[in-house]
Amino acid sequence: MFQIPICQQCGYKWSWKETFVKMFNFKNKLRCPSCDSFQYVSKKSRNQLSLFVVFIPLLIVPLVSFGISKYFILTFELVAFALVLIWMPFLYKLSNKDDPMW
Numbered sequence: 001m002f003q004i005p006i007c008q009q010c011g012y013k014w015s016w017k018e019t020f021v022k023m024f025n026f027k028n029k030l031r032c033p034s035c036d037s038f039q040y041v042s043k044k045s046r047n048q049l050s051l052f053v054v055f056i057p058l059l060i061v062p063l064v065s066f067g068i069s070k071y072f073i074l075t076f077e078l079v080a081f082a083l084v085l086i087w088m089p090f091l092y093k094l095s096n097k098d099d100p101m102w
């Protein structure tokens, strides 16, 4: 769970910052900063990432039904999103070839 992505071509360990920046081009194909080969984000980590994107907004539902103040919920959501963003580079698993989408 807390493993930094490793290039499958040259074994270079991507830093948190490098992965974080690359994350924002929203592509499955990422260029290794060390050997310049293309690395693909594995299907498993893509699935985990989309799970978070769906799951966090869903957390609002039980909070609202417990009558918790919307300011608290808003703060909670922002913190949850920030934590996921910080954590996301650790969820990336690299592969030399692209997995089929399904």
Ligand SMILES: [Zn+2]
Residues within 6 Å of the ligand: 007, 008, 009, 010, 011, 012, 032, 033, 034, 035, 036, 037
């Ligand atoms: Zn590499």
